[in-house]
Amino acid sequence: MESTPLLELDDNVLEIVVKLLNYSSMDLFSEDARKIRQWMIKQPHFPEVMADKKIKNFLILNKGSVEKSKEKIENYYSLRSLLPEIFDNIHPKFSYKENVKASIYFVPLPKLTQKLHRVFFCKMRDPQSAENVEPVDGIRLLVNIQEIRMMEDITYGDVFIFDCKNIPLRWMLKLTPMLLYKSLVVIYKKVFSNRLKAVYVLNAPLYTEKIVLLLKNILKPKLMERIHFCENSDVLMEKIGKEILPVDCGGKAKSLEELQEMLYQKFKEREDYFTQLDKLRLNNDLKPKRLKNDEMFGLCGNFKKLEID
Known part of the structure; x- marks a missing residue:
């Protein structure tokens, strides 16, 4: 089946974005993505190792910060258990x-x-x-x-x-x-x-x-x-x-x-992809230690202000 051309991208978009993130070369950007992948491999509680394209997008979203990307990837999997009212029935096949x-x-x-x-x-x-x-x-x-x-x-x-x-x-x-x-x-x-x-x-x-x-x-x-x-x-x-x-x-x-x-x-x-996403849950029994994003909902009604740059 031919893929639906939903999102149009020029060939040089990634290179331009990487420069905007102040990387001096594509090799350095790819090296940071590799570091995140190697870190994921070593996390016994993770349900998968992400595709490289997805890892690179996390790195882009977090302005080239490897540590922030790791934190957001951890949150990405945690939320699927912490917000069941959203994620338990999120597959596009549902009514x-x-x-x-x-x-x-x-x-x-x-x-x-x-x-x-x-x-x-x-x-x-x-x-x-x-x-x-x-x-x-x-x-x-x-x-x-x-x-x-x-x-x-x-x-x-x-x-x-x-x-x-x-x-x-x-x-x-x-x-x-x-x-x-x-x-x-x-x-x-x-x-x-x-x-x-x-x-x-x-x-x-x-x-x-x-x-x-x-x-x-x-x-x-x-x-x-x-x-x-x-x-x-x-x-x-x-x-x-x-x-x-x-x-x-x-x-x-x-x-x-x-x-x-x-x-x-x-x-x-992408139905098979979404079916796979439904299975992604952290194995907390294998989690090495408590992570700071465990307090994601510990606000007791006091809303922190959102800042997105």
Whole structure:
């Protein structure tokens, strides 16, 4: 079966990103990735040794820090047991996928920006169907997209576009502080560490202000400054470009419907990979010592602020 071309990458993207991480050569970057692989081999409690592409993406996400990459890889496996409400039924083959697909467009755009940022577009597809979708299902979708990216993508940051038109208020009220914390802080920061460069919000209803107040309790001021409320899509044309944006937003790229079909086809192609991910659990009986990320949830309701560079 021919692979679905979900994410477009030029041949020199990895080399450019490695230079941005201040490596003087590709050999040094590859040597750091090798160090992480050798470390993984020596961890008796790990369920696998990651593919080289995935190890290199962890290294990129952690700005070339071998030690931070090790910490995030440990967290990556730990979370699958610590967040069963998300990971026990996360495989794209489960029924939640159809509900999400019917109600929400949430897709990565194929082309990178000039600054090598990956853009994501989120828009309500069917407000009535959205009543059957729990926000946790959206988190599952985001994690599954990230899993695809760890194997197939290379970027230097993320940009999110949220078109809030027709989002039901009852659905927005399901976005509890704890759910936002688990998705933004625990998963986004403590595992994947993506560089959040900008968030653009279109057609924001009045009640969006309450969501912003929730975010202020979680996000660092520097990150809040990257959230932009837009009266129209003109700023997106300037900051992102017509060639990248979907036609639904005045751009020249594929429609959200086409991109969604490509995404779910990719999930189908990667079904064996997701089945393998379901089996990945740490063997705590073999863990050499207690690690600092064991305190991942020891906050007792006091939300630490999230800072992503």
